[in-house]
Amino acid sequence: MKNIILAAVLACISSAALAAMPVSSTDAQKLQKIGVISSQAGTLSDFERMIATDAQRQGASAYRITSATVNNHVYGTAELYK
DSSP states (O other): OHHHHHHHHHHHHHHHHHSOEEOOHHHHTTSOEEEEEEEEESSHHHHHHHHHHHHHHTTOSEEEEEEEEESSSEEEEEEEEO
């Protein structure tokens, strides 16, 4: 049982360490830009979660949301960085 709990904790820590993190414009200047993505969602928090997930899938360590338009849904873009 202890081994299962330890494995679960380590899995959570390692996946959190790999997650792409939002950065400011100033911090982004110190990083290498690797691309641009766009997404849309029903809420702003869902949009931000989708951007973070897409950034991680594309191998980015950081992202910066560059635009977000809110009408009936949220649409926006983000730059990806390593």
